[in-house]
Amino acid sequence: MTVAQRYGEGHRIMVTGGAGFVGSHLVDALLARGATVVAVDNFITGAKDNVAHLADQPRFTLVEADVCEPLPRDLDALRDRFDAIMHFASPASPTDFGLLPVEILRVGSVATLNLLERAVADGARFLMASTSEAYGDPRVHPQPETYWGNVNPIGLRSVYDESKRFSEAATMAYHRYRDADVGIVRIFNTYGSRMRADDGRAIPTFIRQAMRGEPITVHGTGAQTRSICYVSDLVDGILALLDSYEVGPVNCGTEHELTMRELAETIVRLTGSTSQVVYTERGADDPEMRRPDLTRARTLLGYEPAVSVEDGLRRTIAYFASRV
Amino acid sequence: MTVAQRYGEGHRIMVTGGAGFVGSHLVDALLARGATVVAVDNFITGAKDNVAHLADQPRFTLVEADVCEPLPRDLDALRDRFDAIMHFASPASPTDFGLLPVEILRVGSVATLNLLERAVADGARFLMASTSEAYGDPRVHPQPETYWGNVNPIGLRSVYDESKRFSEAATMAYHRYRDADVGIVRIFNTYGSRMRADDGRAIPTFIRQAMRGEPITVHGTGAQTRSICYVSDLVDGILALLDSYEVGPVNCGTEHELTMRELAETIVRLTGSTSQVVYTERGADDPEMRRPDLTRARTLLGYEPAVSVEDGLRRTIAYFASRV
Numbered sequence: 001m002t003v004a005q006r007y008g009e010g011h012r013i014m015v016t017g018g019a020g021f022v023g024s025h026l027v028d029a030l031l032a033r034g035a036t037v038v039a040v041d042n043f044i045t046g047a048k049d050n051v052a053h054l055a056d057q058p059r060f061t062l063v064e065a066d067v068c069e070p071l072p073r074d075l076d077a078l079r080d081r082f083d084a085i086m087h088f089a090s091p092a093s094p095t096d097f098g099l100l101p102v103e104i105l106r107v108g109s110v111a112t113l114n115l116l117e118r119a120v121a122d123g124a125r126f127l128m129a130s131t132s133e134a135y136g137d138p139r140v141h142p143q144p145e146t147y148w149g150n151v152n153p154i155g156l157r158s159v160y161d162e163s164k165r166f167s168e169a170a171t172m173a174y175h176r177y178r179d180a181d182v183g184i185v186r187i188f189n190t191y192g193s194r195m196r197a198d199d200g201r202a203i204p205t206f207i208r209q210a211m212r213g214e215p216i217t218v219h220g221t222g223a224q225t226r227s228i229c230y231v232s233d234l235v236d237g238i239l240a241l242l243d244s245y246e247v248g249p250v251n252c253g254t255e256h257e258l259t260m261r262e263l264a265e266t267i268v269r270l271t272g273s274t275s276q277v278v279y280t281e282r283g284a285d286d287p288e289m290r291r292p293d294l295t296r297a298r299t300l301l302g303y304e305p306a307v308s309v310e311d312g313l314r315r316t317i318a319y320f321a322s323r324v
Numbered sequence: 325m326t327v328a329q330r331y332g333e334g335h336r337i338m339v340t341g342g343a344g345f346v347g348s349h350l351v352d353a354l355l356a357r358g359a360t361v362v363a364v365d366n367f368i369t370g371a372k373d374n375v376a377h378l379a380d381q382p383r384f385t386l387v388e389a390d391v392c393e394p395l396p397r398d399l400d401a402l403r404d405r406f407d408a409i410m411h412f413a414s415p416a417s418p419t420d421f422g423l424l425p426v427e428i429l430r431v432g433s434v435a436t437l438n439l440l441e442r443a444v445a446d447g448a449r450f451l452m453a454s455t456s457e458a459y460g461d462p463r464v465h466p467q468p469e470t471y472w473g474n475v476n477p478i479g480l481r482s483v484y485d486e487s488k489r490f491s492e493a494a495t496m497a498y499h500r501y502r503d504a505d506v507g508i509v510r511i512f513n514t515y516g517s518r519m520r521a522d523d524g525r526a527i528p529t530f531i532r533q534a535m536r537g538e539p540i541t542v543h544g545t546g547a548q549t550r551s552i553c554y555v556s557d558l559v560d561g562i563l564a565l566l567d568s569y570e571v572g573p574v575n576c577g578t579e580h581e582l583t584m585r586e587l588a589e590t591i592v593r594l595t596g597s598t599s600q601v602v603y604t605e606r607g608a609d610d611p612e613m614r615r616p617d618l619t620r621a622r623t624l625l626g627y628e629p630a631v632s633v634e635d636g637l638r639r640t641i642a643y644f645a646s647r648v
Contacts, residue, residue: 101497102437109433109490113426134477151489152472153458154508154573156500158493165475166433166490169482173425176480184478249478 002302006243007084007125009034014082014124016067016115017089019046021194022129022187022231022238026086027051029235031059038077042066044103045091050194067111068103071118084242085119086127087112087167094157094283095200101159108163109170116174116182125181127242128171130249132188132290133161142291145186145249156283168249175247183241188253188292191312192231193319203228203313206264207320210273220282222261225289229253230312233305240301251292254305270313326626330567331408331449333358338406338448340391340439341413343370345518346453346511346555346562350410351375353559355384362401366390368427369415374518391435392427395442408566409443410451411436411491418481418607419524425483432487433494440498440506449505451566452495454573456512456614457485466615469510469573480607492573499571507565512577512616515636516555517643527552527637530588531644534597544606546585549613553577554636557629564625575616578629594637 007013013030017023018039023046030037036059039051043064054060061077067089071078090107091100112128119126135143136151151161174180191203198204202218209216229252237252258266264277297303307315331337337354341347342363347370354361360383363375367388378384385401391413395402414431415424436452443450459467460475475485498504515527522528526542533540553576561576582590588601621627631639 098501101501105437105490105494105497110437113430113434136472148460148474148476150472153489153492154496158489159497162486162490162493165477165482166429166486168477169486170429172478173429173483177422177425 003240003244005033007033007035011083012036012038012080013084013086014038014040015086015088016040016111017046019043019048019050019062020088021196022190022234023088024050024194025192025231025235026088026238027054027060029239031057035059038063040065040067040071041089044100045096045196045199067115068106070114081122082124084125084127085115085122086129086242087115088129090129090163092160093199093201097157097160104159105163108167112167112170116170116180120174120178120180125183125242126171126174127238128167128182128184130168130184130186131164132186132253132292133157134165134168134186135290136161137287138290141289142255142293143251144293145251145296182247183244184248184250185238185241186249186251187234188229188251188290189226190229190231190234190253192316197320202226202260202263203316204320206267207271207317210267210271210275211320211324213274215278216264216268216275217280218260218264218277219280222264222277222279223259224287225257225259225291227254227257227291228263228309229305230307230315233307237297237301237303240303244301246300250297250300251294252297252303253292253294255291255294256309257289257291258309266309266313267317270310271317327564327567329357331357331359335407336360336362336404337408337410338362338364339410339412340364340435341370343367343372343374343386344412345374345520346514346558347412348374348518349516349555349559350412350562351378351384353563355381359383362387364389364391364395365413368424369420369520369523391439392430394438405446406448408449408451409439409446410453410566411439412453414487416484417520417523417525421481421484428483429487432491436491436494440494440504444498444502444504449507449566450495450498451562452491452506452508454492454508454510455488456510456577456616457481458489458492458510459614460485461611462614465613466579466617467575468617469575469620506571507568508572508574509562509565510573510575511558512553512575512614513550514553514555514558514577516640521644526584526587527640528644530591531595531641534591534595534599535644535648537598539602540588540592540599541604542584542588542601543604546588546601546603547583548611549581549583549615551578551581551615552587552633553629554631554639557631561621561625561627564627568625570624574621574624575618576621576627577616577618579615579618580633581613581615582633590633590637594634595641
């Protein structure tokens with residue numbers, strides 16, 4: 001990274017969704033820098049397990065709260081000023097879209113607005129976790145940040161896609177009209193330890209199926225592609241955006257695009273499984289392909305993902321194997 | 325209209341933004357049907373003047389409240405069950421986008437979610453006022469409801485466009501997962517009495533300039549088109565959607581597309597003004613053209629706009645002339 005570290009020792013940082021998959025890795029990285037970190041989570045998809053190893057860390061506080069409600073000011077951890085607020089709370093897997101639709105809508109609107117107000121009041125840098133879903137089913141490939149996207153506002157995925165687009169619009173409005181110091185990261189498919197085994201996403205599902213010798217269920221023909229990023233690379237990119245003075249949006253992910261069929265076959269090989277790949281019905285509005293244009297991340301942040309797909313998958317398989 | 329009237333005498337209907345331009349005309353039409361109407365408005369863009377003629381109407385109550393906050397249950401008018409809730413509150417002119425950005429974001433997210441909860445609790449039909457802005461700067465012309473749109477999520481107009489798209493996503497989620505009875509109308513450019521003279525929209529601006537003999541300020545080359553709908557036609561369409569069992573979204577407007585230059589020249593002619601048309605800088609992301617595909621409105625609702633552009637403009641000019 002070419003961006004000098006700005007946030008670390010002596011800084012107080014709030015991470016919403018701090019017990020979630022990405023959030024908890026962010027928390028680890030911020031603590032490793034010497035920062036004081038307050039994670040706020042209501043555990044509807046986050047897990048206490050993901051931060052259990054931090055129980056004795058004096059610079060870490062875990063607050064169980066719903067960030068859609070006003071933050072409880074009576075808590076010491078939430079009363080004092082924050083230097084940065086990182087909004088990483090949201091159910092994010094397609095399975096969640098049908099199970100937690102109102103929670104997704106609220107955390108991507110009510111919570112974003114509340115946290116932006118707090119960021120302005122504190123003079124904190126506000127980092128918004130947006131998503132490649134903001135591009136919907138893209139007609140431009142790969143996707144640069146200037147692409148406006150192709151999202152069905154009334155589709156099954158819209159609770160998530162439109163909430164994140166709303167959050168981007170809100171973040172930009174607070175930047176333009178309230179002088180908020182903001183950064184928006186559009187996160188592409190990410191994987192690694194602390195994903196939920198049952199969240200319906202391809203990688204944990206395939207790994208679990210492969211480990212059990214069950215059929216690997218690929219949606220549709222398996223020709224649809226994703227670019228998958230190991231979580232440590234993503235965290236590096238997010239922290240570079242935090243340290244920078246960039247507003248974004250900045251894509252973060254990898255350009256290593258592979259089909260769902262290739263992904264399934266690689267996981268079968270790496271697990272030494274006897275599973276067969278089978279093909280099932282595909283969800284509505286499931287994007288055909290997704291690959292970030294990383295020019296902006298490279299140019300502005302010096303971002304460069306370092307973990308190969310094989311290496312990342314091996315580490316992720318080891319994580320799931322350790323939890324059986 | 326082919327849809328039989330369902331809502332009228334004996335029904336209690338809430339209209340948010342009921343003192344606004346479209347909202348107040350809706351209130352008039354609902355009262356004319358014999359309904360009991362509660363208008364909720366905080367008057368940030370609505371005006372008490374717009375409903376002043378209803379002061380002695382016993383079936384009408386005007387509540388001054390911000391629909392982003394929980395509705396004050398201690399008020400008799402808001403305590404009892406509603407048969408329908410029509411969410412027409414929002415600043416809606418491009419000038420407002422820069423002046424009231426947070427208010428627009430909140431009324432298109434927090435308020436929509438609150439009102440959907442109330443609609444579910446009351447078993448009320450919920451009508452969401454969406455917009456042709458949901459199509460952004462469209463690449464498909466005219467725009468059918470199946471078109472996903474071309475909206476810049478971080479642009480200057482995004483506070484409005486993304487809030488309305490968010491509201492559509494929320495409305496559909498409550499319909500799918502909470503059994504809410506909902507209808508979504510996408511409103512194209514509408515004009516008529518009770519528009520604000522100073523809201524920055526073309527028709528009131530041109531009329532005011534023409535009446536004063538000032539230059540008519542057309543943005544850009546004036547070749548960009550809009551399809552303009554007189555407010556009484558819009559109200560007929562909205563009430564047909566209310567009466568129907570359709571979810572939508574359903575476009576409402578007219579197919580009479582004209583350029584901004586033609587509009588300016590027509591207004592000069594109808595006012596008998598000596599004003600010259602001049603061309604000024606065009607706003608960012610200002611859509612090139614907009615015209616509704618009305619197939620769905622015609623087929624499902626029997627909708628057919630009846631007021632000609634000349635006739636509608638004459639009535640609107642008469643309204644502004646009466647207020648000088």
